[in-house]
Amino acid sequence: MAERRMFAKSVVESARFLKMPVSSQNLYFHLGMNADDDGIVEGYSVINLIKANEDDLRVLYSKGFVRILNEDLVTYIADWREQNRIRPDRKKDSIYTNLLLQMEPEVELLERRERSDLVKKSGPSMDGHMSAQCSVVEVSKGKDSRGEYSVEPADTHAMKYQLDNEVLTVFDYEKLVGKYGKNNVDGVIRRILGKPYHGCLNVSKISEWCKEQQGTTTNRLKFEAVSKHSEQLSKLAKERVGD
Numbered sequence: 001m002a003e004r005r006m007f008a009k010s011v012v013e014s015a016r017f018l019k020m021p022v023s024s025q026n027l028y029f030h031l032g033m034n035a036d037d038d039g040i041v042e043g044y045s046v047i048n049l050i051k052a053n054e055d056d057l058r059v060l061y062s063k064g065f066v067r068i069l070n071e072d073l074v075t076y077i078a079d080w081r082e083q084n085r086i087r088p089d090r091k092k093d094s095i096y097t098n099l100l101l102q103m104e105p106e107v108e109l110l111e112r113r114e115r116s117d118l119v120k121k122s123g124p125s126m127d128g129h130m131s132a133q134c135s136v137v138e139v140s141k142g143k144d145s146r147g148e149y150s151v152e153p154a155d156t157h158a159m160k161y162q163l164d165n166e167v168l169t170v171f172d173y174e175k176l177v178g179k180y181g182k183n184n185v186d187g188v189i190r191r192i193l194g195k196p197y198h199g200c201l202n203v204s205k206i207s208e209w210c211k212e213q214q215g216t217t218t219n220r221l222k223f224e225a226v227s228k229h230s231e232q233l234s235k236l237a238k239e240r241v242g243d
Contacts, residue, residue, distance in 0.1 A: 005032050005033050005035070005083075005084060006083050006084050006085075007029065007032060007083055008079070008082060008083040010082075011065075011079050011082070011083060012025075012028075012029075016063055016064075017063075017065070020059055020060070020063060021056065021059065023052060023053065023056050024056040024057075024059040024060055026050070026052070026056075027046070027047070027050070027052045027056040027057060027060065028060055028065055028066075030046050030049070030050050030052075031043060031046055031060075031066065031075060031077060032077060032083075034046050034049075035077055035080065036092065036094045036095075036096075037086050037091045037092050037093070037094065037110070038076075038080070038093065038094035038096075038097060038100065038109055038110070039076055039077040039080025039081070039084070040069075040074065040075070040076050040077075040094045040096045040097075040100055041074075041075050041077070042072070042073070042074055042075075043057050043066075043068070043073035043074065043075035044072055044073040047073070054073070057073060057075065064078060065077070065078055065079070066078060067103070067104055069096065069099050069100060069103045069104070070099065070103075074096055074099060076100055076104060076107070081108070081110070085162055086110060087162075087167050088110060088111065088112055088113040088165045088167065089112070089113060089167070091110055091112045092112075093112060097109065110165065111165065113165060160172070160173040161173070161189060161193065161201060162201075163192070163193060163196055163198065163201045164198065166198070166199070166200075166201040166202065167201070168189070168201050168202065168203075168206075172202075172203050173185070175203070176203060176206055176207065176210070179207075179210075180207070180210035180211075180214065184210050184213055184214065185206065185210060187213065188206050188209040188210055188213065189201075189206065191209070192205075192206070192209075
């Protein structure tokens with residue numbers, strides 16, 4: 001389980017949150033700090049730990065901030081996925097997963113996955129066009145996409161960008177920049193995140209797009225050079241005719 005947890009200002013600075021008693025607000029933060037990677041926490045233990053009151057948990061429940069799963073006060077934090085982005089390859093599944101899905105079947109849990117750069121590829125791709133290899137997901141207007149990806153982690157093995165369950169680490173990003181240039185790589189990543197193209201936020205796919213982009217730029221420069229040379233020859237020919 002991670003040592004650090006995050007709280008979104010849209011949640012903890014909302015009127016709905018701030019209108020609660022301070023004791024209920026305090027309990028919410030402690031529940032969040034002690035929750036597992038699926039956002040589940042043993043509420044009774046936390047209440048005893050901080051000398052809180054069960055009434056504070058009931059207030060959180062009535063306001064929709066938590067969902068109480070059983071008589072032992074095992075609790076699920078409702079806005080967990082919105083506030084905490086966890087790398088799929090580092091996630092530890094909760095021991096209460098079955099209980100949560102039984103009581104709250106509509107909850108969508110993060111699936112644990114191995115790092116994409118460590119998974120053996122089944123074979124080379126036959127399609128060189130990135131847009132055909134990646135699935136495009138339409139995002140409805142007005143939908144809150146805050147937290148879709150994050151930047152600037154502390155170490156090279158932490159994530160640089162994240163798109164749903166796909167993660168690009170600092171190490172992989174710097175390796176791409178060293179090979180293709182920062183402007184080229186950043187342009188490709190913006191293109192992937194902006195659509196978004198799911199299945200493309202990895203070294204292999206970004207490399208292919210960078211190569212395509214470099215090829216397009218090279219051809220454009222060649223065309224401009226040839227055009228400029230032709231213009232110079234045409235101008236020179238006209239000058240000779242004038243003489």
